Amino acid sequence: MKNLIIKIFLGGLCGSAVSVATAQTTQTAKHATNLATDSIVNVAYRTVQTRDVAGAISVLNTPHYLDKNYGTYPLEGADAMVGGSNLWGLGNALVLIDGEPRSLSDITTNEIAQITFLKGANAVVLYGTRAANGVIQITTKRGKAGVHGSSVRVHTGISEPKSLPHYLNSANYMSYYNQASINDGLPAMYADSTIRKYASHSNPYRYPDVDYFSSDYLRKFYSTYSANAEFTSGTERARFYALAGFQSQNSLLNFGEGKNERNTRLNLRGNIDLKLNSFISTYVNVSTVFSTNKRALGNYWQQAGVLQPQQFAPLLPISMVSQTSKDAQAAVNGSRNIIDGKYLLGGNQQYLTNPIADVYAAGYDNFTSRQFQYTNGIDVDLKNLLKGLSLHGQMTVDYSNTYDETLNNTYAVYAPTWNSFATGDSITALTKYNKDSKPGIQNLGNTWSDQLIDFDIHLDYINTFKDRHNVSAMLVADGLRRRQTGDFQYRTNANIGLQLSYNYNHKYYADFSGAVVNSTKLPAGKRVAFSPTANLGWLISEEGFLKNSSWIDRLKIGASAGVVNTDLDFNSYYMYDAVYSPTAFYSWSDGTYVSQATTISRGENLNLSYAKRKEVNFTVEGSFFKKKLNLMANLFAIRKDGVPVQSYSQYPSYFVTSFPVTSFVPYTNFQADNYHGADFQLDYHEKVGNVNITVGGALTIVKTKALKRDELYTDAYRNRAGKPVDAIFGLQNEGFFADQNDIDTHAAQKFAVVKPGDIKYRDQNGDGIIDERDEVYIGRWNGTVTGGLNITVQYKAFSLFVLGTGNFGGTGVKSGSYYWVSGAAKYSDVVRNSWTEANKNSADYPRLTTTSGSNNFRTSDFWTYSTNRFNLTKVQLTYTLPQSILKNSFVKGFKAYISANDLLMIAKNKAIMELNVGSVPQTRFYNFGIKGEF
Template sequence: MILFGLFFGFLFGVNAQIDTAKVVASDDDSLVHGTFNSVKEKDMPNGVSVLNPSEYLDKHYGTYPLDGTAAFVGGANLWNLGDHLVLIDGVQREIRDITATEIEQISFLKGANAIVLYGSRAANGVVLITTKRGKAGDKQMNVRVNAGLNMPKAYPEYLNSGEYMTFYNQARENDKLAALYSDEEIANYTGHTNTDRYPDVDYYSSDYLKKMYNTYSVNGDFSGGNDIAQFYLFGAYESNNSLLNFGESQNALNSRLSVRGNIDLKLNDYIKTYVNISTVYNSDKSGNGNYWEKAASAKPNKFSPLIPINSIMSSAKDALSLLEENSSYLIDGNYLAGGNSEFGTTAFGDEYLTGYKNYIDRRFQYTSGVDIDLRNVIDGLSFHGQVSIDYINKYKQSVDNGYAVYEAEWQHFTEGDSIVGLTKHGKDTRSGNQNLSEQWNHNVMESFIHFDYTKTFNDKHNLDVVLLAAGARKREFGEFQSYTNANVGLQLSYNLDHKYYVDFSGSLVNSTKLPKDKRTAFSPTIGLGWVISDEDFLKGGIFDRLKLSATAGEVNTDLNFEEYYMYQGIYSRSSYFSWRDDKYKNQGFTPTHGENLDLGYVKRKELSFGVEALMLNKMLAFKANAFFIKKDGLPQQAYSQYPSYFKTGYPSGSFVPFINYGVNNYKGFDFEINYRKQFGEVALTIGAAGTYVKTKVLKTEEEFGIEDYRSKIGKPTDAIFGLQSDGFFMSDEEAANTTIKQTFGGELRGGDIKYVDQNGDNVIDNRDQIKLGTWGSPFNFGLNVTAEFKNFTLFVLGTGSLGGIAVKDNDYFWVYGDKKYSNVVVDGWTEETKNTATYPRLSTLSGANNFRTSDFWTYSTDRFDLAKVQLTYALPKSVLGSSFVKDVNIYVSGSNLLTLSKNKDILELNFGKAPQTRFYNLGVKAVF
């Protein structure tokens, strides 16, 4: 069955991945899982970093596999090249498919020489995850239980009703319009004498939100075996609830159940086989609607969330009749859902009356393989093969009710305010049915086979050869074209006495995203290494080991091809046309892009250098890489290279084909430093890691003759372009008499933003945009500190990033028209505050001039985060005695504790979604 699966996978393009059976070793150095093999760490090429979660998980517990990796691994972001490949036991899967406890090792493959055997899909780097396996010997069981609290860091701050009405009047005054709200009205809302009639809704108050929500988890694994069979079993359950304390979402539950089983069998002295099975079940149940999204847009004074029925006047017959007709739709038996013609659905009505939704995600993953020792054929020869089948099924399970909202007519009497009338908006509906929707599924088949030859000659000459074939096919629900990937590869590695290294690795790739004659390409790489510390002139110095290495290569990739058939001329439906006095109609077609049967692969061209050092009796370890990468031939429709009539305006169409035109450059370095020293009874370990990446566009499509300051060429690949601001117009007269015309619409007034005319044409338009900064942070880094004293372990982890910016372009900052007002408008420009104002004048109009990308709205994203602090206590052996419990660890931890940044208040805010939280956890781990 296994051999049939391997043949089927190879024949139909099922992809190759890591093989954990082959070990190349010469001493007792730790093993590292690399490209289709496992080698001694000292023999790894440069551009590879390794983490072993079992070494740090007891002091730095978390479920997310890559939690804090920037503090351990230089280049954990894989040099910022783009979306990387995640392989779990050699199969392309998602990082969410696994938890940290299940993992034996994580390898970060960054260099071209390290990733080339995985084919075109690996060109942006590979995160290679190897799960735990059983070992021959005593059985062992680990159980871990955790309970945690999630506490919001911050909520957006919006104006209350009185403030909103006051500032809205100010905005209308700025627009030369009459005030909308009278002083009496504002006083009624500010006085809070009857918040049902004069609502002042704070959607982030404790009336609707809890102070915290809970996370619980339990997991356990069991492993063991003998010389013939070994097994590893893992199971975990995790759940968390919601911050909302009302409606359906007060019973919300997000849960995850996962099970994994890995089995290894020795059939005879020559054949071994293994089977891995895992399944993950995710359920995310909550009320219908999106509370956080509506909370960010609903104004505090527009309606009362709940209308108390006991406020309806006894003589209001029509209102009472309407209440009786809809009594089955009351909230808690005492309230009607509030609203009006403008707000026919509300955040509160959604939670109370629309039912619930439950997003189900089910995953089943099967992997099996065989390892055959062929030493009786050729000494040192072996065969390895693997096949995997994954199924993912997602759907939404829901009860979808409709509801009406009610607008109350209030009247004041001597004894107080009463409702004298009700207006109903909408309709109450309850189908009583449970619905299934948003169904999606896909299945993936992958496979590989490879022959390995490993041989040592004369105890010095070490040769390692890998010849492989691999492929993958993924089918997604609703997609006509299946995703496919295939490649064959060859690796020739040689080292002389583990001192001088040379490695040639190449891959012949195939992609159906390219034209028939361009689908095959060869990716060659070469690596060199020199353990210079073994030379006589360095022996006896401060270096215990010093290795220099270099790699060069060209990797062909189709990752930048967002669609299939980009090489073909494609036509799509366009506008309608009619004839015979509009009696007959038909729809036309227009070209999307032209044909180019010479469209080829994008090429990652790389030169990198590495250094690894152990110093001072292995007290200090250092690793660094410098890299120079060019992505050449990015597919673009290069309009500037074709006549203008190749593109039409209406209906929009283009005969311009995609060509290999764009070129981007990436250069930088990464590093890892680890220091360990004993100070009396205290063992101290300090680690630091970082990555610096500088990107540049060398060639790209842009209009002919574009000004240098607007050109993307020479700028970072993630550059942000916008206008340069020049303060505010200080009066209506200055705005009206400006000699530089700003063309973004609306009449300019005092308090509007002025912009710099970059090209001197006395017109401000999109031609005046310059580079403002970059979205990404060029430098990312982290620190980790461990202090061990007797049975106590203190662990501290911090991560940071420098050099990036972001734009305050959401509705919290860009307040205009009839939007909800946040507290940023308090500093808005007025005639009285024009010398101190930090925000443009308020307006009830479009705000087209002020609210556009410019340096006025940018802010630095530089930050350092205290990401984790954990204190662990290991119960002494004297307490455990000879019981069946071997070890017990008790720990408390805090995550996302502190952000140090000039713009902390912005960085810690979420807009239109649940808030960021600090997480406090108490856990116990027991080993049996």
């Protein structure tokens, strides 16, 4: 019955949907036509003219730069074009596509008419609790009355790895491992004669030296092919826009099933607008995305960073198997995995699988993702009831699912027994581990689905009195219900919003926006709350003292303040409830009888309420020197208060026990953070002879401070409060221990028994012991400054676009097995200058050890590095075929362009930041494309 009601309702929407009359100056944002996108901005539930935009909002009109800066990712280069595109670092933003909560992966840049970054509280409050971290609102293209045409883009490109991991070869590994053994007071494991055999490469199958990142297994680059076609047409009665796009991409692996690896994506979109009569219209948006990702089973990149080069040869040549060994020949003949007719799969008892064998023989995984998005809306112009009154409604049904289709094979590996003869080395025996099996059964698994239904309706009033008094009002109601695989209940969101706006002659502005929100994550008595915001604006350039200025074209200032209630910081439902569960038990009568205890993991708090974003911001935007220079700036201060945590420091210690583990401490609205900073956006236009030059820049500065934390540290320097929200705490190093006397006279380090060459840490509290109590603030993860530059130089038919982005003030920490080399792990190049008695004064890496190295391999400033960088993100050269050549053809326009992405990084620690370990490498992308308009 529920599904039947939904279907009937959708059918009713299709049959009776309506749209606002085009005479109104403000319209619903979800199906706004592309009329003068320079002067129309999509904001919450509506559009407004640029001159009347209130609050901290930034805009990207995608079609205006797409031809000179082509890319498929919607936010490519946004840091260099829009100030505050990171939405002031508050957290994950709400992404809306045509007003509905969706993902950036659901759309490509080709489909987008405008991207609006709603940053201030006044700009986001109508979306309720879900928008407290900011909103990225994407509006798709639509048909235009009287405009008919189509365009086709075709691209081909290659992606070249920036950097690959560098590991020691077999001989070097053995030498350095011997050094680690000696450092630990152990005898060397590998004899010099053995090391020489591996170094000579005389028989790489008997003395292997496997480089999993060599050209034997990897391509120099992988390829991408894509194409998309757009169609648009329309009359006053009916308009449509349609897009079809396809992309295919292979991988770096160049052997076995790796040659068949491929990503494919097909995306289709159709937007239809129908005008039923003078006051009723309807629209329907449909989008689908089908994508597949075929991959060889096993994790090649992860395993390649683990296996030592000398462990075994992954491929054994059949030609080296002794013809006189019947058992060995029988093993060859019995194998179902003869690679290229020449090799058996190598391995041993310890390594029954390996990344090379997996790619050849383990099978494949085909990940499939399907998304279907449907939106139907109505708009009614109620001018016959009251001039300026209109009603808008929209309903969305989205469905997506993913699943894995796998073909699982097992395979045997062979450990050879080698013997040397006068004619050379030969394999005289093969020990088989595991067995070959190809059942040919395709398995479906890892199924996941996501269903979303969203409905909103708003009543708008817009009017002008005496040609000067412009008023508008909106009453909006929005409800969402969503369920994903594994959910025990629907995820819901509901809010009612009110906006009241007034401006006098487009000079003085006042806006009040608020929302009554409801969240089922809160206890029944605390689920409803009110979020108020206000904004004031003043167009100073219209005042008499500036109106006739020769250099100020427009100058507007504004101020906003507000409180937004949010449940985004609630990581689950029922956090207000006490949780009891069975736990430890005791027994008696020699175990005959057992009783189990019940414990509590948190107490109840029915007064738990929303976290609050409390904000004040100031904006300045202007145009100068006959619109050559344009500026937008925002200054903001935000306090995020009442974030729920279990605040143990606020309760007596007996509220928590260790056995059984018990806590009566409830979640309370305790934690608080501060965010403050500024963002700027600037562009300058100049013409020099036949050359048009545009230089743009954007900058965002965000500083954070943890105001309240659940902590009771004896030493104040350990407090997280007062430090950045993303603070990194660790030990401060004082270099390496030089000798045993240095160790004896230094504070005792509790993490492990230390020896000369180990990292020496500072005793912060002077207690003579180095432990966790000596950890101090050593950096912050995220940079405080992000931004960039974009430059366009146009000369006749040629256009050059250059984009650069930067990030400054952040800190990284080297960790993982590539940098923290311990035990018998694979050795990377970082160990080459490790500490020894001979180079103790110049070493930059601690002594090698066959143990865990727990003293050295922990978070400290020894391992930190600056992430300051500036990237040459994009360079594109475009040629536009002159219209004089096309005037007698059906082709309306033709462009060809070449581009390069991520060409250069300027950074002190470039080598670290460009290296991926355990995953697909970072790449530079070179692209060639053409566009035809018809």
